[in-house]
Amino acid sequence: MKLLYLTDTHIRGTNPKYRLDDFASTLRAKLIEVVGLVETHRVDFVIHGGDVFDMPSLPLPVVGDFMEILARIRAPIYAVAGNHDIYAYNPETLDRTMLGFLSRLGHFRLLQPGSPVYVEAGGVRVQLSGMHFHYAMDRRDFRMDYCVRKVDCDFAIHTTHGLLLTRPVAPEIPHTLAESVAQNTEADLTLGSHAHFGFAPVTFDGRTVANPGALARLSPQPADVQRRPQVLLIDLTGEKPAYVLIPLTSAPLGSTVIDTQQANNFTAREAVLSDYLKGWGSASTLEDVLHNLAQRDTLSEKVRDEAMHRLQDARKGIG
Template identity: 35%
Template sequence: MRFLFFTDTHIKGTNPQNRKDNFLETVQKKIKEVLDIAVEEKVDIILHGGDIFDRPDVSPSLVREFVVLLNKYSIPIYAVAGNHDIYGQNPITVNRTMLGLLDGMGIIKLIQPGKRIFFEDGPRKIQLTGQHYYYGIDGENKRQNYMVEKNLDASFAIHMVHGMLLEKPFFEGMSYTLIEEITDTQADITLSGHYHAGFNTKIIDGKYFINPGSLVRINNSINELLRMPKIIIIDINEHISISEKYLNCALPGEEVLDRSKVEALAFREKKLAEFVQGIYSTGQYNTINITRIIEEISRQQNIRDDVVKEALYRIGAAQEALSQNDNENYPEVN
């Protein structure tokens, strides 16, 4: 049986400030090429690692464009919800989002946490599970989001998570999960999104840990300038075989990212890192991201998780209400 995995498409109608091209047209071309590859490679199932959309309330006209594209292909698409797909980092809100609409229409099939999906392939039975993003996914109880038990009658197990799964430690203040912390999972293949840079496929004790990186490049950091978008082909027969394909339509970073700002960005990132470190040492905050404010206050003052989750839930509800009332202020189609 053959699977295709890609992640973090961040479909949106407006252009990120660091892009020189038409972002929407580029995303459309990339997704079309991914679907064409799936047909050429005779893929049975397409898997998406989350952040299909850049926000939960993208405009209906924009969603329609992608539904028209997806309907030209008959390969089933299974996905998990990313943090950009939902309100307030709360997956309970997914039914009120555009991603939830596509799930309800059967265009994209969302994998519900705790539910096991099985595919029969001759003598083999393949198990598929998934975990949506939620606040604290890489927090104190992070292992439960990545650990999987394989059914006794399952030949192979695939688990897909929209979480910060990394091969090595990240900077202070960022929640993440290291691959080495979950190597005792029973999943034969663990797929992750969220971390846009991705990492090279890791094989530990015969288990695969995969993140090809985001299909789109939104910022103009040096890493993004050099990185080329790719997808993963997973073949499961008697054994597992993994291959990757770079997108032909993806232009070099220097052609689509504003290179004139890269050196200035590197300098700003250095200064920002120094500033953030200063915040950590003094306990003061200066940010317009309300979620980051709440997370930092909770870290500094040791506020209980249930209080933080309630705050984020209320913020998500407010964001949802604002998007319904003031959608005209946030155009999603150029």
């Protein structure tokens, strides 16, 4: 029994802002390599962690170019939906999306929350469950989304699309910690996505949490420039499970496909944004936010009052 995990492919036909190459053809080359890995490692099942597509709906020729490649994978592809795969962070919209459509045709098998499936190969029975991205992800009791029961199987894998991290990167952004999940789930392996830079697999008391990182590099941040996109091979043929990260040789060096000059501008903008976010502090209404910003940036009273009036007018309009 072997499984291959990949995530955040962000399939699209156009170029992301900071890419210097032809993003779509680079991504197609990576997926062709994945097809080869599934063959050479004799993978029984493939799991996709979500953000299969960069947007819920895409032009058909783009989807066709990519699905021609993915259709060569003989192993069933299980998947959860990422925030980019659905409308308004609502998995109930899946039926209207490209991922939902392709699942109806059998190209993907969606892991529906609360409904684990069981697969077998080489005498090993594996429980597969999943949690799509949704609006309350990382904002409600994490056990509802990240922790599962292990029932009647040799090995349980839970796939999630949320901000699952090994350490808090930006404490003000809702996230869930791998250690907490490992201590509260019965799954032997919890697969993460969404956090594009990924992390090396971590194990607490025999329960592992892993995220190999996004297959696509969309940001100009140094971590995206420096890393090599990779997939995770889950090998359950031996005494103990083995987790092997396989870097994709078809992926070009980050510095050759990402505009690092733009990256510097991006980092400066991010710093300003994070500063603003901190400044909002305990602000609970838009008026509070506006008030705090006005104070911080010492805006003239005239500007602040005008902004307040417009906000109030907008509220009346809604009312």
